[in-house]
Amino acid sequence: MTSRISPDLPGTYVFDGPTSRRGFRMNKLFMSLRSEAARTDFLADEPGYCARFGLTDDQTEAVLERDWQAMLDLGGSIFYIYKLAMMDGHSMQYLGGVFTGMSEADFKAAMLAGGRTDV
């Protein structure tokens, strides 16, 4: 049997092994933000905090710029990225808006109208 690779579906991230390898350090950073003390440390020196977790330059920039799309592209898992978004006071609907080029209000309205059934 040949080895199966993860499916390639348009507009869809599949968090597979290679992606998880790529984002490993960055996802660890995100998970650390569950604790108040870590959030305080992070906010006091974001570049230093990224360096401490061993993020690549690209990942550090994505985190500092809050470039949510880049975080996904650089191996972030949405469940981990969400920890940073929550710290900033953002909802999952806000992120949904970012990923789909909609405002948070429009994204919420689309969900309330039954979700995006045509994508």
Add this chain to the structure above:
Amino acid sequence: MSEVIWGLATSHVPSIGAAMDRGVTADPVWAPLFEGYAPAREWLADNTPDVAILVYNDHANGIDLDIVPTFAIGTAERYEVADEGFGRRPVPDVVGSPELSFHLLQNLMDDGFDLTVFQELDVDHGFTVPLSVWTPQPGDAWPCPVVPLLVNVIQYPQPTAARCYALGKALGRAIASFEGARTVGILGTGGMSHQLAGARAGFINPRFDAMFLDAIENDPEKLAALTREDFIREAGSEGIELIMWLVMRGAMNAQVRKVHSAYHVPASNTAAGLALFDNRTAQPA
């Protein structure tokens, strides 16, 4: 000898728990969802088992990506409620049943399921929201001890639907030989269709969800034949959580009686589904 008396499949979206914790379940956006739960909750309140098994996944709260167990079972006396970054939910910690855990572990291992074992793990919304769907007002304690069964649904490749269903069947056999309880409830959690990231974020597939709600009762084999790619395409990248419903279903009889089901869009970015089955029903000859 123990018997599975019911199976409850339910979404475990964090905002469902948050709506309850903030007391906004009667608000117009939430009321239809919670009204849909009411008949199931009523029935469950009259059918409390001696012990329950809850099939769930963690979301970067109890475990990280250092070690990703495909299937794992908890053997602790107690599981604390996780602080996911905004304070822990104001709900009781979970009392476990080590005796049942060790029985299941031994029997599942002998049956070919090589489970990871955890002795300490904080449980997140994936666990506590289904308990709240079951028991909205637990007071100081949940209705009975609960054994966690953890499934990796986040990092590809997840176990196949067929393997989840087979695990459920083995679980059913293991439960039947347990002497320490009489009645067991089993919860399968997660889903229904949803996708959180990518240009397809917000994807909902009511047609697939309706098919799934029907087949989980009447034709689980059909669902067990779905591939990962089928789930991701038809139910969204996070909709693959639905494989955990198959563990629950596998542990039940061929024929079950539907007590209640409900479906509502949205709970945040997710289609929320619930299906409650009574397992004490006459079986086909």
